[in-house]
Every structure is written in C-alpha cells, then in structure tokens.
Amino acid sequence: MPEAAHPHATADTPSATGPTGAAPPAKAPLTGAPPASARPGLVLATVSVCQLMVTLDASIVNIALPAMGESLGFADSSLPWVVNAYALAFGGLLLLGGRIADLVGHRRAVLAGLVLFGLASVLGGFAQSPAQLVAARAGQGVAAAVLAPIGLTLIMVTFAEGAARARALGIWSMVTAGGSALGVLLGGVLTDLLDWRWVFFVNAPIVLVGLALALRSVPAVRPPLAGRPDVLGAVLGTVSMTVLVYGLMETDRHPWGSARTLGTLGAAVLLGLLFLVWEARFARTPIVRLGVLRARTAWVSSLLVTLLGAGMLAGFYFCSLFLQNVLHYEPLAAGAAFVPFCAGTAAGSIVAGRLTARFGGRVTLTGALLLTALGMLWFAGLDLDSDFLTGFVGPSIVTSVGVGVCMVANTGMGTSGVDPREAGLVSGLLNAGRQCGGSIGLAVLSTVAVAATRRAATNGDDARAALAAGYDQAFLVTAGVLGVAALLAVLFVPPRRPTAPDH
Template identity: 55%
Template sequence: MKAQHPGLVLATACVCQVLVVLDVTLVNVALPSVATDLDIAPASLSWVVNAYTLALGGLLLLGGRFADLVGHRVAMLVGLVVFAIASVFGGVAQSPAELIAARAGQGVAGAILAPLSLTVLMVAFAEGKARSRAIGIWSMVAAGGSALGVLLGGILTESLSWRWVLLINVPIALAALLLAIFSVRNTHTARGGRLDVAGAILVTLSVSALVNGTIQAAGHGWGSSYALLSFLIAILAGAAFAAWELRVAATPLVRFGVFRARSVWVAQIVILFIGGATVAGFYFASLYLQDVLHYTPIEAGAAFLPFCFGSVLGAMSSAPLAARFGRRTVMTAGLLFGSAGMYLFSLADADSTFAGGFLPPSILASIGIGLCMVATTTMATTGVAEHEAGLTSGLLNAGRQIGGSLSLAALTTVAVSASTHSTALDAEHALAAGYSRAFLVTAAFILVAALAAATLTPPTPAPQKIKDKVKVA
C-alpha cells in the first residue's frame, strides 16, 4: 500500500531519522560538561552514549516488528511521544543514574523510529529510481544532521546548558508528530502474530553484558571476575537467543532466512564495522578537541562543519557514481577513503592544529563514509519483499548501533590503557596518545569493511526478491 503523499512521507522519515542520529552527536559535544556537572568518571562516561545505543541497537528488531504489527502511523506516533518524554526526563536529571535511564528511554523510542523511518520509504516508493533517490535524500539528511548536531550541541551547551542538548528534542519530535499524522498511512506489513519480547530481552542482555565486560576490563583487567562474569552472561544469552529464535519463538524476532539474500548479509558486515568506527570516532574526536586542544563547546562544534559538508557531498555523489561505476566500486572506494581519514586522525597529537591535524582527515573520512553509507543502505533494501521491510530496516540499524556500542566500549578501554601507560609528561599529551590509539583501531575497522565490500558485494544488484514468508503464529 502506498502513502497518499510520498513527498511528505519522505519529509517525515527524514525528521525522524535526524531525531535519532542527532541525539548521539548532540550529546557527544556536551560530554565534558556532563562529566563535570554530574561527577562522572572517564571510564564510566561512555555509558551516557552507550545507554542510548545499546537500547536502540538491542530493541531495533522488536521496534521494526512492532511497527509492522500495529501499523506505521501508530508506531511512529508512539515512538515520537516516548522520545519527547524521555528527553524531558534527561534534561532535568540530577544524577548519572537518572541521565543514563533517560538515555535508555530515548533508545527505546529510537528503536521504533529508526527502522520505521526507512520502512515507510520502502512502502511509499516503488523499487527503482524513485526509491533509490528517496533513500539517497534520507541518507544525506541523516549524515548532515548527525554532523550538524555537534555544532548545535556546542551552541546549546555553551550558551545555555548541556541539558538543552536533550530538551531540544522535544520541539523536533512535535514537528515530526504533526507530519506523521497528515502523511503516513497506518500500513500493516505483517498480519497476525505477536511481539517476540523474550528474543529482544535475550539479544539486548547479550550485547549489554558484552559491552559491560569490556568496560569492566578497563578498570579491573581482562581476567577479573567482573569482566569474566559479564562475558559468560553474554555468551549464554547469545546462545539462548539463537536457540529461541530457531526452535521456540512462534513469531521470531529475526527470521534467519532473510540472510539467504547475499545483499543483506554483506550489508550487515559492512554496516557493523562502519558503525563501530563512526560512533567511536565522533566520541573521541569531541573529547580530543575539548580535552586536548581546549576548544570551547561552540568551537568544537564548528570544527565538525567540514565533516558535515563532506558527509553530504559523499551522500549526494553516491547514487550517480554507483550507477556509473557499480555499487561495489563505490562502497570499496568510500571505505578506503574513510579508513585513510581515520588513520590521519590517529596522527594528531596535543601540538596539532585544526588546519594541519583535524581538517584533512575530516574531509577524507566524511566523504568516504557518505559514499559508502548510501550504497550500503540501497544494497541492503534491494530485492526485499514489502512484508520484510521492517525486519531488513531493523537489521541494518541494529548492526550500526550494536557495532557502535561494542566499539565504543572496547576503544574506551584501549584509550584509557594507552593514556595510562603513556610516557608523556603532561595530561594533554597522555590523553592524545590514548585517543590516537583509538583512532588507529577505527581505521582498521573501516579497512575490514572495505575488504568485505570489495570481495563479497554482488557486482550488480540482486534482481530476485526474497521469497520466504514471515512466519506467523
């Protein structure tokens, strides 16, 4: 079923996606102020980001299924209302626990909105040029919003308070709410069945335990009882999730048959590593600018503007370049650019300047990531049946968020360890050494994604649709 106003649907999808991605970058630039105001230790600060990305990544598949069952408009309205309420609670938080809980609440709402923003496009636009163009605009707006969020976060933090990086979500959610009411039909792409809550709990528990174990290793060591217990829980919950989905669940959260489509599983591999590199990259770049180069929040936000323009340029160029040279070539080239940019970030130190140490890698990495993100998203949704729209969108977004959560936890450990063991004589050079090591790992992550894209991506879009039907109770 097609929406009545495809143009308005596209606008609604873009605002919803901006709301989801903006919330990560808005908070990143405010992290030093949050840490000071609420007295959060450096090793624990990543939970302000991870509480959001973990809830988002762990519940995305449930969110996609929820939207397919109750209808797209109803699900979108629910997600926007919950996002606004959680933002208010976060904006008035008086302790780290309250802020982290509010961030988790935003993640729950984002788990509905993120896959739904892509799903409504797949339903509103027929496969082909119209859908590719819509996805290109959606990706471009998301990329630009993500980067501009750092500038907005800096302005709000310095001129008002860090609390406004959360409160600003309320008017954005209300605007999206009005758009959704008038543009999105209450389409149901799944009939019958029920939500696989047990599956969502198991996968979220597994990923959360893995992230917690990595963070515990930073403070207590990899062989500590805290870390080992968390890793054991992660393994057991992961195994239980697989067994539940394959043998018990009446309506599985993940229908593993969808991975028979090569385009789907290759896109998942690529997006996992891209998410790991970009979420961690924004986090450490924000800290580097403020803690090492002593930029104000506004100056730090402005420093990300070249990244914003590069992301938009890459996203705009992706579709025409893919049409001329092929999706595999564009994805591989973009990822190689992104990896090179992250490597150049790793060379920056406490004596670097913006023009010499931050600007060149920003341009290279942003153009590369913009190029590959659009091509990867288009590949993942090509040939997917309409009733699989929520699942495919959820998988793609879940891969990016889970990859980001795991990477951020691991690289926080890497950065803290490198800073602690640095021979630098002052704090700025020691911090820079830790951030440099983290950026080096992000470069490796994107390089792995480039190798996967070059060797595994189908040379032409797969024409067949996935024929397996969603299993219903």
C-alpha cells in the same frame, strides 16, 4: 494482490517459506506498494525528522555533562550513565523495535515512538535528581529503538528500488551522519547560551513537527504481519543485546580479561545462541526470521555496517577528544570543527547513487571504504602542532565523503529485494549492526588508546603528547578495521545488484 505477483517477492521472503518451512498465514496482507494517497516527500521529511532526533540525542548531552553533574549532584562514577542509559536502551531494544513496526503497523509505531521521545525529553529537562535524569535518558533510548528502524522501513515501503530509493537513502544517510556532529555543536550552543536543560527541551518542537508530518504522510494500513507477537523471542533478543552492550560499556572500568567482563560477554553469547535456536526452530512469528540472511546482500551489508559503525563512532569520539584535550578547543569551537564533516557526508550521500549505478556495488563500496580508511590514516598523523586548517579539515572531508557513499551504497544493497512485510526486520538488523559495531569499536579502541597513552607516558612524553599518541593509535587501528571491511567488500559484494537472492 496475490503474493506470487508481488514485485518484491523473492525465494527468501516469507511468501515462500516461514520459519519452519511452512507458508505464513494467508491473512497477512502485503502492504509494500504505498497507497495512492501516500506523499513520498512528506514521508521522507518525517523519516528525516525522526532520524535527526535519534542521532542528535546520542551526542548532544556530551558537552553538557559537567553542567548536569554540578547542577544535580552526580557522583563522578555515575555521570557517564547519562550517556550509557541511552546507549543501553537503544542498542538493547533495536531488534524488537524494528519488528514492532511489522507487527503493529507503521503509523502506530512512528506516532508512539515520537510521543514517548517527547515525554522522556520533557521529563529529562525538568529532572531534579540524577535518578530522574538517567531514567529520562533510558526512555529516550527506548523511543529511539523504535524510531531508528521505522525510518528506514518507511523508505523501503514508500520508494521503489532504483533512483528514487537511492535519493531517499542519500538524505537519510546524510541526516544519520550529520546528526551526531550537529549534536556536538548544538549541545555546546545551548549549554553556553541557555542552560543544560535545553538539550532536552529542544526535542519538544522537533517532536511536534514530526507528529504533524507523520499524521499527514504515514498511511494507516493493516500491520504487514499477522499472528501473535513472539514474546519469548523478544525477551531473549532484547536481553542478549542489552547484556552485550552493557558488558562493552563497562570495559572502561573492568578490563577485558577480568571475570566480570568475560562473564558478562559470555552470558550475552549464551543468550544470543538461545535466541537463534528459538527463532530458527520454535517461534511462529519470529522477531528475526533467519532465512532473510540467506541472501548474500543481507548478511554482507549487515557485516559491513557493523564495521563502518565502529569506524564512524570512533572517528567522532577520538576527534572530539583530540580537539578538546590536546588542542584545547572550547566545547563550542570543538563542535563547530565538525561542520566540514557534515558537508563531506552530504556530498558523499548525494553522489553515492550515481556511483553505484555507474560502477556497481562492489567497486563503489570498496572505493568508499578505502577512502574512509585513508581519512582515518590521515587523522593518525595529528600531533601537538596540528591546527584546524592544516591538520583537521583535510582528513575530515576525506573520511566523511567515504562515510556518506558507504552508508547509501551499503543500505541500498541491504534493502534490495526485501519483502515489504519484513522491512522492519531488515531495518532493525542494519541499525543494530551499526549500533553494536559502534559499541564494540569504541570499547576496543578506547582500550587501545589508553594503552598507547600509558606507553608514551612511560617513555617520558608529557601529558598532552601522551594523549596525542593514544588517540593516533586509535585512529590507526580504525583505519585497519575499515581496510578489512574494504577487503570483505571485494570478496563478497556482488558487482551489480542481483535479480534474485544468492543462496
């Protein structure tokens, strides 16, 4: 099919211009329309399995950490690296992971990601030392950095824009938000009833199902992009993201104003600037073609998903801490308490497409973000006398419905009009925004919570009351962040999906 006739081509895509103004190589075929043999239902099932595993493993180890530490002899200072190794590899490699699918082909990318995730999980289950377990978690993070963007990429190239893509994005978003909550619950069940090693072994059957689905559903077509991979760009992008995520994770031990933190974050900024200069001026096949961000929908959706990522991760994290540290829930009960959140996210994801079609992107996203902010504001009212039914269910449902609508509406806006050859790039940007937003938000809000807890303790509150005050302050700031996101949606989100990119 000639490039000019392709229904997804726009003025912002590489069919019009390359990184230096020249057209991309003519031999790079368009592969946006799925082959006649493609099975959209099985593709969506493959995507859902991959995304479930990625989000599940971001949280499933949390409740099992004490058992892991006791079994393998972790020092208290090194135990958090079971979580951090996954987050660091995942966040640092997302941009590269998103572009891999465009360079090697969708089928190869998803199969390689699944195999690597399965191997790392089995090695983690059999780990006999802290170093082996941390290495296995890093391997899972590398695989997740490939699988998370390829899932969204497959949706973009399999489902046409409109109702079909909105339904697919609804299911993808539901799995994304629900997987984290399910991970908390499943981690408690497996650790309590079996052994901590099963939080790794449980991935083996999931990987086998994913491989079987992928082999049947993901077509083996030529890679969307031709040419040499941008090795230097990949290194700069990966290292800058990794240093940023690492610097943010270490703020719990080194204050924001410390030389260590300022130096690390400054290095991340410098590396990021070098990456942007290289991509804009010198890369022949850039990892991130900056021209894609000239479309208003692309940069607005990336910004909003970053703020939403901060709110989502903060909500899961501080709700879990409040339940266990203030209300003294057992790990299994704390995980079960997130079931209403899963249900609300599912409901929001289901109705998001219809709301966007009826009211437009601006109204839908603004309303959903305000609803999510309202839920966080409600959480900020939790106290020592709160219980599950009267204090936790209500804000959980309000927040989760807003999250479900936001994820579908915002992802639909960000992926509209994207050239299929750059589906992996856009997927990587959106996933990187959510991951970095979560890391930044968690680092900032943890500082806020600790400061508020210390103030409350200084004023004479007992330990539980001081913790509650700290968590409530974090919820309050999270509501403010989501309120800012709603304001940005009012100012910049197009009321209806534009027919051409807005320069």
